[in-house]
Amino acid sequence: MTELFMSDNKKPGTTRKSGIREANTRQIIAAAEALFSEKGFNGTSTQEIADRAGLPKANVHYYFKTKQDLYSVVLQDILQGWQKDAEIFQRSSDPEEVLRSYIRAKMEHSFTRPKGSKMWAMEVIQGGPVMGKEIRKALVSWDDTVLQRIQTWIDEGKIQAVSPQSMLNMIWATTQYYADYDYQIRILNDNKRLTVAQREEAIEDVSRMILHGVLQ
Template sequence: MTGKEKVRWDSTRKIIDAAEQIFSKKGFEGATTREIADKAGLPKANIHYYFPTKEDLYVQVLKDILAEWINDAEIFDSSDDPEIAFRAYVSRKIQHSFTRPFASKVWAMEVIGGGTVFDVHLKSSLLEWNTKKCRQINKWIEQGKLRKVNAQYLLYAIWAMTQHYADFEYQTRIINNGQSLGIEQSDEIVENIVQLVLRGVII
């Protein structure tokens, strides 16, 4: 990758990173292209060269995030042992809360706000992901590895708890005396969520 290719790649990367931060603070409507441009260190017109509209950019940011989550969830199928699978999945998800804190927030804002963009571009990917995971949990139940729980509600519970540490980072920081929960606490957090889940579902 040289010359123009590299320039294109660098610029889009810079723009998406900046957009992720601004969208995560203000949501789609509240974010301004100027602010995104400033954070990216590029003129506003340049943003519009790579992403014709604000919405195009927003969609790209959301697609990136879902792709990463779907990737995270692959690990769910990595083991036939639900304990290992749950722990691996939660662990990855929590890691990402710390290493890529803005991504999940953009998603959260989009969904909370009613998912206008979501509806058109992301619905089917999410549904597919969800169906697959439910099927896996139900398989474990059939195999007698898990208690007979509602797979969907269990998935929501795991989702909710892991998301919390990313999305509500600000709230947990306030409660933790203004000190961010760092990567050092992540093992503790993971273990806590996993314990709760396992005691709930392992026979």
């Protein structure tokens, strides 16, 4: 993430002045992620971001040339989080173990930090108007890595012969759903947030259905 949010800014040569730049930058990004995920790009004003970050609007523009720049940086940040969740695919070669761990990580991610997922979803739904080439590249290379691993499982006869992309899509779709659609889930749960027990049940159910669905 470092060096990213300074890309097109008047970045100082070396970091000085204690950590003012970094501290403010972080606050702005956090505020932006929250607001963009709640109200979308167009629904969020730079003024609101500034207020939430506790700074005057002009200060936000001092660190991020435009609203789009800021948005783009936040998106990049989010993708990195998911890439971490997927490191499991490299650490083990047992499909059941990997899938269980991955689904759990992804589901917990969805429950505890849904904001990023929502923001990403809205960007993708709208056809990636802001998402830049770099982000797309990162996405593709991450996808490739995971697909390769799934393919080896198929070659070894460990799992069903479905298209690896279809399988990954299903995992992605289902786990993201618990973040993106949390509002709908709440409506269909008597207007109550899922309890910890319900979350655990959801993780179990999703794991069971997917594992049962793809293992031989």
